[in-house]
Amino acid sequence: GACCSYRLRNALHPLWQSPLSIPGGSRQSPINIQWRDSVYDPFLKPLKISYDPTTCLHIWNNGYSFLVEFDDSTDRSIIVGGPLENQYRLKQFHFHWGAINEWGSEHTVDSKFYPAELHLVHWNAVVYPSFEEAVMEGNGLAVIGVFLKLGAHHEGLQTLVDALPAVKHKDTVIEFDVFDPSCLIPSCPDYWTYAGSLTTPPLTESVTWIIKKKPIEVDENQLEAFRMLLFTSDGEEEKRMVDNFRPLQPLMNRTVRSSFQ
Numbered sequence: 001g002a003c004c005s006y007r008l009r010n011a012l013h014p015l016w017q018s019p020l021s022i023p024g025g026s027r028q029s030p031i032n033i034q035w036r037d038s039v040y041d042p043f044l045k046p047l048k049i050s051y052d053p054t055t056c057l058h059i060w061n062n063g064y065s066f067l068v069e070f071d072d073s074t075d076r077s078i079i080v081g082g083p084l085e086n087q088y089r090l091k092q093f094h095f096h097w098g099a100i101n102e103w104g105s106e107h108t109v110d111s112k113f114y115p116a117e118l119h120l121v122h123w124n125a126v127v128y129p130s131f132e133e134a135v136m137e138g139n140g141l142a143v144i145g146v147f148l149k150l151g152a153h154h155e156g157l158q159t160l161v162d163a164l165p166a167v168k169h170k171d172t173v174i175e176f177d178v179f180d181p182s183c184l185i186p187s188c189p190d191y192w193t194y195a196g197s198l199t200t201p202p203l204t205e206s207v208t209w210i211i212k213k214k215p216i217e218v219d220e221n222q223l224e225a226f227r228m229l230l231f232t233s234d235g236e237e238e239k240r241m242v243d244n245f246r247p248l249q250p251l252m253n254r255t256v257r258s259s260f261q
């Protein structure tokens, strides 16, 4: 059935050598969001985002994406509301993208891929003492997903793109001391939400996903800048960092809720 073919695909997928099956994996990510199957929940609150741009620390190529990491030692950059019971602290954001514009996102909407997807990773510092512990708990993380579509030049993203040549190789880092990631989040408040997982190992089922309905627009040069990054370290045979997304996972016994009708 669909379930085992998914697992087979996971096992075969070159990049995300995830184990054949996650023990008890019933809420894995990413998933296809079938718009007409999502259920409007009138009790969902608006998501409140308040980031302090000075909490930005650096950009790091960690060999699967490039991460912009934040100082999460205080509650200066947080999200609250939406489907969340607590406030969550911003830890990092990163992207997933394809070799060409036909694919690249992790989630799909009505089986449509976007060329890239932004993930803003937050953790529940109200309940858990550290990010590492929150990663292991069902309500530990909240990730905002934003789709990128090909279109107009994105001014806010360009400051990030200009820094990418300095983190071309795996394990390179560059200081990046002021950036407000809310410029990458659409002003439209509409989102879908569902219970899921990390999409790279440890694949833990600890993520409340908040997927923005509206994409942001970026231009071809900006997407190409992502594709010139490398999975490989300096001195190794170059492998372009592209197609760093996990295959779709079965919805199983889950409902995707929408904040809009």
Ligand SMILES: Cc1cc(C)[n+](CCc2c[nH]cn2)c(C)c1
Residues within 6 Å of the ligand: 119, 121, 132, 135, 197, 198, 199, 200, 201, 202
């Ligand atoms: C401990 C830990 C390890 C990793 C790879 N991640 C990133 C996994 C990921 C990236 N995009 C969706 N999930 C997190 C959030 C925590």
Ligand SMILES: [Zn+2]
Residues within 6 Å of the ligand: 094, 095, 096, 119, 199
């Ligand atoms: Zn991600």
